[in-house]
Amino acid sequence: xxxxxxxxxxxxxxxxxxxxxxxxxxxxxxxxxxxxxxxxxxxxxxxxxxxxxxxxxxxxxxxxxxxxxxxxxxxxxxxxxxxxxxxxxxxxxxxxxxxxxxxxxxxxxxxxxxxxxxxxxxxxxxxxxxxxxxxxxxxxxxxxxxxxxxxxxxxxxxxxxxxxxxxxxxxxxxxxxxxxxxxxxxxxxxxxxxxxxxxxxxxxxxxxxxxxxxxxxxxxxxxxxxxxxxxxxxxxxxxxxxxxxxxxxxxxxxxxxxxxxxxxxxxxxxxxxxxxxxxxxxxxxxxxxxxxxxxxxxxxxxxxxxxxxxxxxxxxxxxxxxxxxxxxxxxxxxxxxxxxxxxxxxxxxxxxxxxxxxxxxxxxxxxxxxxxxxxxxxxxxxxxxxxxxxxxxxxxxxxxxxxxxxxxxxxxxxxxxxxxxxxxxxxxxxxxxxxxxxxxxxxxxxxxxxxxxxxxxxxxxxxxxxxxxxxxxxxxxxxxxxxxxxx
Amino acid sequence: xxxxxxxxxxxxxxxxxxxxxxxxxxxxxxxxxxxxxxxxxxxxxxxxxxxxxxxxxxxxxxxxxxxxxxxxxxxxxxxxxxxxxxxxxxxxxxxxxxxxxxxxxxxxxxxxxxxxxxxxxxxxxxxxxxxxxxxxxxxxxxxxxxxxxxxxxxxxxxxxxxxxxxxxxxxxxxxxxxxxxxxxxxxxxxxxxxxxxxxxxxxxxxxxxxxxxxxxxxxxxxxxxxxxxxxxxxxxxxxxxxxxxxxxxxxxxxxxxxxxxxxxxxxxxxxxxxxxxxxxxxxxxxxxxxxxxxxxxxxxxxxxxxxxxxxxxxxxxxxxxxxxxxxxxxxxxxxxxxxxxxxxxxxxxxxxxxxxxxxxxxxxxxxxxxxxxxxxxxxxxxxxxxxxxxxxxxxxxxxxxxxxxxxxxxxxxxxxxxxxxxxxxxxxxxxxxxxxxxxxxxxxxxxxxxxxxxxxxxxxxxxxxxxxxxxxxxxxxxxxxxxxxxx
Numbered sequence: 001x002x003x004x005x006x007x008x009x010x011x012x013x014x015x016x017x018x019x020x021x022x023x024x025x026x027x028x029x030x031x032x033x034x035x036x037x038x039x040x041x042x043x044x045x046x047x048x049x050x051x052x053x054x055x056x057x058x059x060x061x062x063x064x065x066x067x068x069x070x071x072x073x074x075x076x077x078x079x080x081x082x083x084x085x086x087x088x089x090x091x092x093x094x095x096x097x098x099x100x101x102x103x104x105x106x107x108x109x110x111x112x113x114x115x116x117x118x119x120x121x122x123x124x125x126x127x128x129x130x131x132x133x134x135x136x137x138x139x140x141x142x143x144x145x146x147x148x149x150x151x152x153x154x155x156x157x158x159x160x161x162x163x164x165x166x167x168x169x170x171x172x173x174x175x176x177x178x179x180x181x182x183x184x185x186x187x188x189x190x191x192x193x194x195x196x197x198x199x200x201x202x203x204x205x206x207x208x209x210x211x212x213x214x215x216x217x218x219x220x221x222x223x224x225x226x227x228x229x230x231x232x233x234x235x236x237x238x239x240x241x242x243x244x245x246x247x248x249x250x251x252x253x254x255x256x257x258x259x260x261x262x263x264x265x266x267x268x269x270x271x272x273x274x275x276x277x278x279x280x281x282x283x284x285x286x287x288x289x290x291x292x293x294x295x296x297x298x299x300x301x302x303x304x305x306x307x308x309x310x311x312x313x314x315x316x317x318x319x320x321x322x323x324x325x326x327x328x329x330x331x332x333x334x335x336x337x338x339x340x341x342x343x344x345x346x347x348x349x350x351x352x353x354x355x356x357x358x359x360x361x362x363x364x365x366x367x368x369x370x371x372x373x374x375x376x377x378x379x380x381x382x383x384x385x386x387x388x389x390x391x392x393x394x395x396x397x398x399x400x401x402x403x404x405x406x407x408x409x410x411x412x413x414x415x416x417x418x419x420x421x422x423x424x425x426x427x428x429x430x431x432x433x434x435x436x437x438x439x440x441x442x443x444x445x446x447x448x449x450x451x452x453x454x455x456x457x458x459x460x461x462x463x464x465x466x467x468x469x470x471x472x473x474x475x476x477x478x479x480x481x482x483x484x485x486x487x
Numbered sequence: 488x489x490x491x492x493x494x495x496x497x498x499x500x501x502x503x504x505x506x507x508x509x510x511x512x513x514x515x516x517x518x519x520x521x522x523x524x525x526x527x528x529x530x531x532x533x534x535x536x537x538x539x540x541x542x543x544x545x546x547x548x549x550x551x552x553x554x555x556x557x558x559x560x561x562x563x564x565x566x567x568x569x570x571x572x573x574x575x576x577x578x579x580x581x582x583x584x585x586x587x588x589x590x591x592x593x594x595x596x597x598x599x600x601x602x603x604x605x606x607x608x609x610x611x612x613x614x615x616x617x618x619x620x621x622x623x624x625x626x627x628x629x630x631x632x633x634x635x636x637x638x639x640x641x642x643x644x645x646x647x648x649x650x651x652x653x654x655x656x657x658x659x660x661x662x663x664x665x666x667x668x669x670x671x672x673x674x675x676x677x678x679x680x681x682x683x684x685x686x687x688x689x690x691x692x693x694x695x696x697x698x699x700x701x702x703x704x705x706x707x708x709x710x711x712x713x714x715x716x717x718x719x720x721x722x723x724x725x726x727x728x729x730x731x732x733x734x735x736x737x738x739x740x741x742x743x744x745x746x747x748x749x750x751x752x753x754x755x756x757x758x759x760x761x762x763x764x765x766x767x768x769x770x771x772x773x774x775x776x777x778x779x780x781x782x783x784x785x786x787x788x789x790x791x792x793x794x795x796x797x798x799x800x801x802x803x804x805x806x807x808x809x810x811x812x813x814x815x816x817x818x819x820x821x822x823x824x825x826x827x828x829x830x831x832x833x834x835x836x837x838x839x840x841x842x843x844x845x846x847x848x849x850x851x852x853x854x855x856x857x858x859x860x861x862x863x864x865x866x867x868x869x870x871x872x873x874x875x876x877x878x879x880x881x882x883x884x885x886x887x888x889x890x891x892x893x894x895x896x897x898x899x900x901x902x903x904x905x906x907x908x909x910x911x912x913x914x915x916x917x918x919x920x921x922x923x924x925x926x927x928x929x930x931x932x933x934x935x936x937x938x939x940x941x942x943x944x945x946x947x948x949x950x951x952x953x954x955x956x957x958x959x960x961x962x963x964x965x966x967x968x969x970x971x972x973x974x
Contacts, residue, residue: 081849104849104859108814111848136849153892154920178815180889184919187891191921229815258818261825263809263855266833267818270851295826296942297819297919322750327595328665328716331745331754332784338748339782346753361598362568362591362623364757368750372591402667404674405640432671432784433641434678453940455783 008216011098011131011208012142012198014073015044017149018065018096020087021078022048022056030078031057032151033102033139039156040146047072066094074098076139076149081105082113084135085120092128099125100149101134107204107273108136118206118273125207136272137203138179141186143196144222150201154183160190166445167195169224170308173217174199175210176229177272181297185227188301191437193444194308197223204272209234211242214253218245225307227300228255232274233282243289247474250311252467254292254303257282290470292463302456303463305449310426314468315395318342320461321388322368324400325376329432330368333400333454340458342465344368351391358383367394380408382415389423396461397427403435403450409442420447426464430457495703497584498618498695499629499685501560502531504636505552505583507574508565509535509543517565518544519638520589520626526643527633534559553581561585563626563636568592569600571622572607579615586612587636588621594691594760595623605693605760612694623759624690625666628673630683631709637688641670647677653932654682656711657795660704661686662697663716664759668784672714675788678924680931681795684710691759696721698729701740705732712794714787715742718761720769730776734961737798739954741779741790744769777957779950789943790950792936797913801955802882805829807948808875809855811887812863816919817855820887820941827945829952831855838878845870854881867895869902876910883948884914890922890937896929907934913951917944 004013019037023030034057037046047068048056055061062068065075065087075091077084081103091099106118118135125132133140139150143162148155155162163171172194176182179201186199200213210228215238217223226246233239246253259265259276268274286293294300320342324330334344347355347367355365358379363372371384381399389397403409409416420427429443429450443450451457491500506524510517521544524533534555535543542548549555552562552574562583564571568590578586593605605622612619620627626637630649635642642649650658659681663669666688673686687700697715702725704710713733720726733740746752746763755761773780781787807829811817821831834842834854842852845866850859858871868886876884890896896903907914916930916937930937938944 104847106849109849114849153889176815178813178819180813180919181815181819184816184889187920229819231815231818256819258815258822260822261831263821263831264818264825266853267814267821267851267855267857270853270855270857271814271818295823296940298940298942326665326667327754327758328663328668328718328745329671331718331751331758332665332668332716332743334750334754335745335747336782338751344748344750360591362593362596362601364754366753366757368754368757370754370757402640402671432667433674453783453785455785 004220006216006219008131008213010073011100011133012140012200013145014098016047016070016072017044018047018049018068018072018075019078020049020065020075022050022061024053024056029102029151033076033078033149036148036150036156040148040162042145042147044147065091065096072096074100076100076102078102081117081135085117085124088121088124092124092130096130098131099133100137100139101132102137102139102151104136106135106206108271110270110273118204122206132207134203135206138183138201140198140200142198152179152183154187163195164193167193170311171195171197171223172225172227172304172308173197173223174227175213176201177203177205177210177231177274178229181229184297185301188297189304192301192305192450193441194305205234211235211239214246215242218242218249218251224251224311225304226251226253227304228253230255231258231268231272232276240289243291247290247471250471252292252307252311254294254300255286256294256300257286290467292467298453299456299459302451302453302460306428306460306464309444309447309449310464313424313426315426315461315465316468317395318462318465319394320344321347321391321394321397322400323384323388323397324368324370325373325402326400326432327370329400330370333398333430333458334368336454336458340462342458342462345393347391348393351387351393354387380412380415382412382419385427386419389425389427395465396425398457398461399427399429401429401431402433403429403431403439403443404433406436406438406442409439413442413446416443416446416448428457428461430454491707493703493706495618495700497560498587498620499627499687500632501585503534503557503559504531505534505536505555505559505562506565506636507536507552507562509537509548511540511543516589516638520563520565520636523635523637523643527635527649529632529634531634552578552583559583561587563587563589565589568604568622572604572611575608575611579611579617583617585618586620587624587626588619589624589626589638591623593622593693595758597757597760605691609693619694621690622693625670625688627685627687629685639666639670641674650682651680654680657798658682658684658710659712659714659791659795660684660710661714662700663688664690664692664697664718664761665716668716671784672788675784676791679788679792679937680928681792692721698722698726701733702729705729705736705738711738711798712791713738713740714791715740717742718745718755718759719763727776730778734777734958737958739779739794739798741781741787742773743781743787744773777954779954785940786943786946789938789940789947793915793947793951796931796934796936797951800911800913802913802948802952803955804882805949805952806881807831808834808878808881808884809887810871810875810884811855811857812860812889813887813919814857816887817857820885820917820945821855823941823945827949829945829949832880834878835880838874838880841874867899867902869899869906872914873906876912876914882952883912885944885948886914886916888916888918889920890916890918890926890930891920893923893925893929896926900929900933903930903933903935915944915948917941
């Protein structure tokens with residue numbers, strides 16, 4: 001095992017990690033962080049550093065970072081804020097290359113003492129060329145390395161692997177100033193079979209900031225979708241450069257920017273010392289650079305699920321075909337599609353003729369296609385989706401399903417996977433009942449994002465279509481119209 | 488056991504039910520409906536009517552309704568559409584007082600034959616004064632009677648009782664033209680410990696329509712919140728009369744009206760033969776009568792949860808106090824509150840002084856109150872909520888919690904219940920992690936609606952405040968300002 005390459009390799013893919021302040025007490029963060037790390041099969045070496053214990057949680061502990069018998073890539077600092085700068089100096093002197101500062105009580109405390117401490121951290125990091133994440137961060141999870149230097153309960157005592165074993169692509173990285181929100185994206189996304197490459201929380205961003213991390217992850221190439229929780233954009237030229245890189249690479253950035261209201265601005269300032277900036281200006285900046293802005297945690301995870309599974313087949317336009325066993329659901333979802341800026345056109349005659357062969361007279365093939373429960377029982381969701389997706393009148397398909405009971409999806413699994421593979425258009429599912437975990441796994445594995453919120457579902461399809469349009473405009477702008485691109 | 492009183496008693500609270508078309512084949516609706524009914528401890532008597540079987544699913548079957556040895560209150564019809572009118576005549580001749588028609592193939596088929604069949608149903612019902620629900624309905628569930636004449640999987644093989652045993656008030660009735668959507672509200676709401684009094688699906692509403700049912704349920708007095716899925720309002724004067732009654736009684740009607748887009752209009756027409764009407768006109772009508780209009784299934788259930796637990800203590804204004812262990816969550820939710828029309832003001836000095844005693848220096852008492860994880864571990868959510876709720880600067884409290892693990896809520900259960908009981912203001916919870924079923928039960932039982940969508944959470948608080956304001960305006964209008972009311 002070697003440290004990851006790139007400037008942030010020692011921080012995010014270290015071979016050796018010192019946990020400064022590690023404790024045997026599992027009720028406190030200093031104990032919990034080591035406990036969480038030891039709960040995953042990280043192949044590197046972990047060194048507790050403790051003044052008061054010779055052994056912590058079964059590992060030999062060292063009185064200082066300097067006493068550790070080999071070079072340390074990353075030091076995780078969980079000690080009171082007032083001791084952090086001196087410890088950081090000692091880390092630098094011992095050759096430590098990166099630090100993750102979990103301690104709070106810096107600029108976010110809004111006291112002269114806190115601000116001074118943070119200024120000292122910045123100065124030390126600068127002087128030694130040390131990579132410093134935080135302070136006031138909640139650590140991170142690198143799923144490929146099974147390394148979780150964090151006290152977040154979200155990656156502790158998991159009953160499932162960090163990444164669904166069947167997922168090989170469509171990886172999602174979270175970069176968040178808020179530990180609670182960052183790991184909440186993991187908590188909600190993992191339950192939906194999303195494969196996370198990283199969850200990285202950055203707190204006050206005294207030194208290292210979100211878009212430097214995104215830049216690194218773009219270099220590394222293991223991430224296809226970015227979920228960002230942003231309280232402030234400190235380096236606007238870097239943001240513009242990194243956002244342009246991500247857009248050119250077709251790796252969507254889905255972001256929430258806090259500070260749209262006075263209370264939001266206040267909260268960001270109190271949380272990480274962030275200056276939120278003008279919301280309208282930020283919104284325009286995001287739009288210009290193809291960043292997908294969201295306002296809700298659910299919607300964020302929903303968008304990630306859509307782009308993760310369908311990033312390579314975004315809708316060519318806003319026209320949606322809706323297939324349903326519930327006629328009532330079709331009408332409701334059609335209205336939700338309209339609100340999201342999508343259209344639900346009447347299907348072409350050839351497609352309708354094909355559909356009418358499988359739909360009883362009291363159903364409808366017009367669109368929404370009300371196949372009725374009887375047709376679904378007889379022919380299955382896959383066949384209905386296939387016939388709708390074949391229509392030239394639409395760019396994407398939303399299938400309305402009841403995912404509470406997995407049995408029918410289990411029976412159809414092979415056909416569903418076949419239809420998803422063969423379709424050049426994205427097909428997504430909205431379930432009106434609460435899905436069972438089995439159904440979520442089965443349909444995700446077959447290639448279908450499964451939504452429970454109809455609004456989010458409609459917005460996800462609209463966002464996918466919009467993202468494709470932005471990229472195509474970009475390509476048209478860089479390619480002279482007389483010289484068609486070779487792609 | 489006696490049939491319920493009121494005109495709809497024989498339909499909704501029958502002593503005797505005939506299931507016409509009942510079959511031993513559990514794969515078809517005709518078999519499933521009887522099976523679902525037999526899966527619940529209904530105390531009345533069920534009579535299968537079958538031409539081909541002397542016994543169905545262990546019950547003696549009768550060749551006709553007339554052969555049943557006692558008067559039948561309700562006949563459930565699951566036979567092909569073309570046989571329905573004649574069967575309805577036979578039912579009337581045998582003294583059956585009400586019919587629920589589950590068969591499809593009437594006006595929604597948009598064929599002359601279908602429309603003729605529906606016209607015959609209307610004529611027969613009118614001639615005999617028979618209460619007829621449907622056709623093209625999915626039946627209903629009367630939870631108090633444990634009577635579920637429906638083939639909906641949502642009330643079949645439940646692992647829990649139809650109503651959470653601890654709930655004694657705040658009952659929710661669903662009335663929906665769509666069976667899929669109506670029972671989906673139950674499916675989602677039951678998982679959140681909502682107590683449903685009824686789920687009633689009405690299909691084409693050839694005779695009996697939604698607001699006649701709401702009127703009956705208002706008389707009956709077992710329902711506190713109404714969830715309506717409406718494709719058409721057939722009798723506008725009745726709607727206005729019933730909506731006014733519900734508003735005066737303080738029993739909120741939460742409704743979705745399908746048909747805001749051409750595709751939605753088309754779907755409603757194909758689904759139940761409904762003429763959707765002008766959406767703007769309908770919206771104005773709803774607003775004028777205090778009907779809470781929603782656009783999303785999730786939001787609908789969220790609003791029901793809020794009104795069900797807090798109907799008696801709606802916020803007096805739009806000012807929200809936010810308490811959180813996650814500073815990041817506070818900022819995000821504050822922005823969501825702003826988008827929903829709520830405000831998040833800085834708290835008064837006295838409240839802040841009380842809060843500062845429990846919050847470390849790197850937290851914040853301003854609002855959002857970032858108590859930090861440390862303070863929550865030490866003092867608990869209940870104590871934080873209590874101190875925020877005491878402030879005169881706010882009308883409602885939203886607590887941001889992590890509900891994934893139930894242990895801390897279990898420990899705090901008593902304190903949480905105490906705070907909820909003592910507070911004159913509604914306190915609701917938003918969880919950034921996915922709640923466990925145990926946490927949902929514990930906090931619901933302690934008196935707190937638990938949301939997972941921050942947008943829905945903010946909108947629910949806004950809707951509660953708005954509903955109270957509408958009612959107070961109404962009261963002011965009927966009470967002369969010089970004569971203060973005695974309440």
